[in-house]
Amino acid sequence: xxxxTITPKSPAGTSRAAVPxxxxxxxxxxxxxxxxxxxxxxxxxxxxxxxxxSLPGDPVANLIGPYGTEDQRxxxxxxxxxxxxxxxxxxxxLGRVLQGDWGTSVFSGLPTLQLVADRMPNTIExxxxxxxxSIAWGIxxxxxxxxxxxxxxxxxxxxxxxxxxAVPVFAFGVIIVLVFTKYLPQWPTLSFVPFTTNPLQNxxxxxxxxxxxxxxxxxxxxxxxxxxxxxxxxxxxxxTALAGGATTLQxxxxxxxxxxxxxxxxxxxxxxxxxxxxxxxxxxxxxxxxLGQLAVSAITQRxxxxxxxxxxxxxxxxxxxxxxxxxxxxxxDPRIGGRR
Amino acid sequence: xxxxxxxxxAPREHAAPAGTPSGGRPRRAPRAPGALRRWAGGAPxxxxxxxxxxxxxxxxxLGPLLRPFGPYDSDSIPLLAPNATNWLxxxxxxxxxxxxxxxxxxxSLAVSFFTALIAxxxxxxxxxxxxxxxxxxxxxxxxxVELVLAIPAILLALCAVTVxxxxxxxxxxxxxxxxIPEFARLVRARCLELRELDFVHSxxxxxxxxxxxxxxxxxxxxxxxxxxxxxxxxxxxxLLEASLSYLGLSVQPPTPSWGLxxxxxxxxxxxxxxxxxxxxxxxxxxxIGWGLIGESLAAxxxxxx
Numbered sequence: 001x002x003x004x005t006i007t008p009k010s011p012a013g014t015s016r017a018a019v020p021x022x023x024x025x026x027x028x029x030x031x032x033x034x035x036x037x038x039x040x041x042x043x044x045x046x047x048x049x050x051x052x053x054s055l056p057g058d059p060v061a062n063l064i065g066p067y068g069t070e071d072q073r074x075x076x077x078x079x080x081x082x083x084x085x086x087x088x089x090x091x092x093x094l095g096r097v098l099q100g101d102w103g104t105s106v107f108s109g110l111p112t113l114q115l116v117a118d119r120m121p122n123t124i125e126x127x128x129x130x131x132x133x134s135i136a137w138g139i140x141x142x143x144x145x146x147x148x149x150x151x152x153x154x155x156x157x158x159x160x161x162x163x164x165x166a167v168p169v170f171a172f173g174v175i176i177v178l179v180f181t182k183y184l185p186q187w188p189t190l191s192f193v194p195f196t197t198n199p200l201q202n203x204x205x206x207x208x209x210x211x212x213x214x215x216x217x218x219x220x221x222x223x224x225x226x227x228x229x230x231x232x233x234x235x236x237x238x239x240t241a242l243a244g245g246a247t248t249l250q251x252x253x254x255x256x257x258x259x260x261x262x263x264x265x266x267x268x269x270x271x272x273x274x275x276x277x278x279x280x281x282x283x284x285x286x287x288x289x290x291l292g293q294l295a296v297s298a299i300t301q302r303x304x305x306x307x308x309x310x311x312x313x314x315x316x317x318x319x320x321x322x323x324x325x326x327x328x329x330x331x332x333d334p335r336i337g338g339r340r
Numbered sequence: 341x342x343x344x345x346x347x348x349x350a351p352r353e354h355a356a357p358a359g360t361p362s363g364g365r366p367r368r369a370p371r372a373p374g375a376l377r378r379w380a381g382g383a384p385x386x387x388x389x390x391x392x393x394x395x396x397x398x399x400x401x402l403g404p405l406l407r408p409f410g411p412y413d414s415d416s417i418p419l420l421a422p423n424a425t426n427w428l429x430x431x432x433x434x435x436x437x438x439x440x441x442x443x444x445x446x447x448s449l450a451v452s453f454f455t456a457l458i459a460x461x462x463x464x465x466x467x468x469x470x471x472x473x474x475x476x477x478x479x480x481x482x483x484x485v486e487l488v489l490a491i492p493a494i495l496l497a498l499c500a501v502t503v504x505x506x507x508x509x510x511x512x513x514x515x516x517x518x519x520i521p522e523f524a525r526l527v528r529a530r531c532l533e534l535r536e537l538d539f540v541h542s543x544x545x546x547x548x549x550x551x552x553x554x555x556x557x558x559x560x561x562x563x564x565x566x567x568x569x570x571x572x573x574x575x576x577x578x579l580l581e582a583s584l585s586y587l588g589l590s591v592q593p594p595t596p597s598w599g600l601x602x603x604x605x606x607x608x609x610x611x612x613x614x615x616x617x618x619x620x621x622x623x624x625x626x627x628i629g630w631g632l633i634g635e636s637l638a639a640x641x642x643x644x645x
Contacts, residue, residue, distance in 0.1 A: 170586045182610060284586075
């Protein structure tokens, strides 16, 4: 009865129930996520395109130099797709990008596609490994802190995670490099080994950067897991489980973690943006030949086709990893999609 | 002083379950000194955060006056260890680290404050418009906001510095752009809550104009949310700015900047680690300062609501 006296103010609840369901909510959920990922890529492509177009000066004149003939200019303008309106320019550029024609690196003379293709696996490896590390320590630590709420362990975890959120990733990396080069000189700290050359050595050279990236990322995750778990502990089903004779640990593992996981997955998704930024930094600290390192050197060297490609691909990695997490949602929480 | 005691005693979590949290606390009390325990307890409060910011502000304003060195003058022996003349030693070009650190603090303080300020103003405006207008305005604005929110800030920054080259205004503009969506979302959500409350209804029924409702009734009620987000944005901006300048994409040398100082110190890490450690400590101090302010404001908000 009490509920009914409140509800008339907001008619949303009643009208919603009356609408017949046509599309399964899960399909809408995934469709929205796909659409968003697509939108991000479109915006990034416009930015990457506009980035080069809005540079001061005429790109044709810049590339061809003062001694080019009129025919050469026309040919170059044609090959750069600089003819026609800005919209046709964009679409012809996009068409070439989608066909894999990414231009040539002005700096190294190599095809951009080859440059980025060599580096992409390293970046993906680092990003995935760092995500796994952040989840592997962040979620258990958060759950433990929630379990020990107010006690020493909780205090330590919260202090460390606060520090983890405040310390810049690159500085953390610099410290790790310093410590390892000084006390463990035989460790391949600054010498990246490609996976194809030696998988074991590769893992050894990637694990430190991944830890550098994963530990601070896990801090945020840990804090959210903790507060999410604390919320779960107040739910009726936990009380019921405890009343039924389950220990706190059993209740946490059987009911708590599963229910706390959906909000935590949201945080993992949101953190991917930070992860992309982090890979750029960590690659530069640890001298890993990845997209992030390439992006920064391309920008400082004004190597625009490479800069465009790296920004697009870093965006693509971000969207791709986000999609994987979105697809995990329905598994973690079968109710997902019902509300949105 | 009242604020201090309030934050320290305020419960950290919303709706604390009765009886559970305080179980272990009193027993530990005699072992650790009070101030230390409060600090470690994660509730050091607003005052420590504000204190750190004030300290850094004093450092940046007074620091260069204390020492007879300029931030660009190579007038000492390179790579000196900290001593009586060069309090924090000198860098590879013989410049005084203490003075450079103090001057660099201006960049970081300015970036953190103005990024948060610009993002708060624009984000709040967008959130208010979306929350009050509703319908298609809301829908359009939120789609844009979601989209910007989904683009990693660092990629936006990379695009921007490619075109405009790294400088403080560019960095502030980009970081603010990246921070606007979160403000807009929070303010909008709060507006939707407030819109249904009686005082807004009665204002509307009495014929008060929408903008007046927004400014007189909604904004004051959203301020706590905005304040928390302001501090968090400032804390994140410090780290992003330091990261960008470490990559050489923000302030250009020889202008001193903390991230750049760490980058330059990297080559001399084993001989003179203090070169990297002093900017690291100031970065930490600033981001922890803002972080503490954000945390304690959020805790206070939760305890009031």
